[in-house]
Ligand SMILES: Nc1nc2c(ncn2[C@@H]2O[C@H](COP(=O)(O)OP(=O)(O)OP(=O)(O)O)[C@@H](O)[C@H]2O)c(=O)[nH]1
């Protein structure tokens with residue numbers, strides 16, 4: 360989130376709002392339990408979200424970060440990083456949570472470009488996110504597949520276009536079927552590397568994670 364300068368190119372304009380969904384930490388990152396254990400799992404889920412939000416907030420293309428969560432600890436920690444916290448839609452699930460966050464943003468700024476970003480990107484780098492959001496300006500709706508090539512880590516919609524999120528499972532195919540354009544970009548691994556398993560965590564640590572995940576994973580057997 361940086362002020363817009365007169366000579367900013369469209370690629371670096373800070374006008375995107377990111378909507379980051381986060382389920383309660385007590386239930387988050389269940390697939391990590393096998394590698395990390397039940398004590399570390401919720402702490403890692405929080406650390407991933409902190410590193411994701413901190414990197415997103417530091418991205419020169421980003422105007423603001425909205426986190427949709429009912430978790431009080433995560434809400435407080437992520438608000439401290441500059442995120443706006445919006446309550447979840449109880450029992451509705453991931454896509455309604457994203458639509459709710461999008462509606463909150465667009466009620467205030469109907470023309471805002473909006474992107475949904477997973478909260479499990481601990482290696483996220485602001486410059487790589489800026490490249491993705493710059494590319495997303497060329498399409499009405501576009502997305503980035505996750506590192507496995509099965510899911511989605513980011514779904515973007517320019518002003519006046521609904522996100523229409525279809526996250527969950529094989530969402531790459533779902534987003535393609537919905538008409539969203541897949542962005543195929545070099546050198547944006549940090550935006551694609553979502554961490555679901557111990558193997559994913561090892562890959563993120565090798566790429567380089569943010570300080571919260573680095574500290575928390577130091578006690579992890581993953
Ligand atoms: N606000 C909100 N976020 C959700 C919900 N369900 C999933 N998410 C978030 O959506 C993103 C992708 O979620 P998943 O990969 O399905 O769940 P996860 O907790 O990250 O991992 P698993 O438990 O292993 O599936 C993560 O940032 C989750 O915290 C929900 O009902 N509400």
Ligand SMILES: C=C(OP(=O)(O)O)C(=O)O
Pocket residue numbers: 477479505509510511512525526527528529530531553555
């Ligand atoms: C919900 C998704 O993420 P994950 O791979 O973390 O389940 C998805 O890719 O649509």
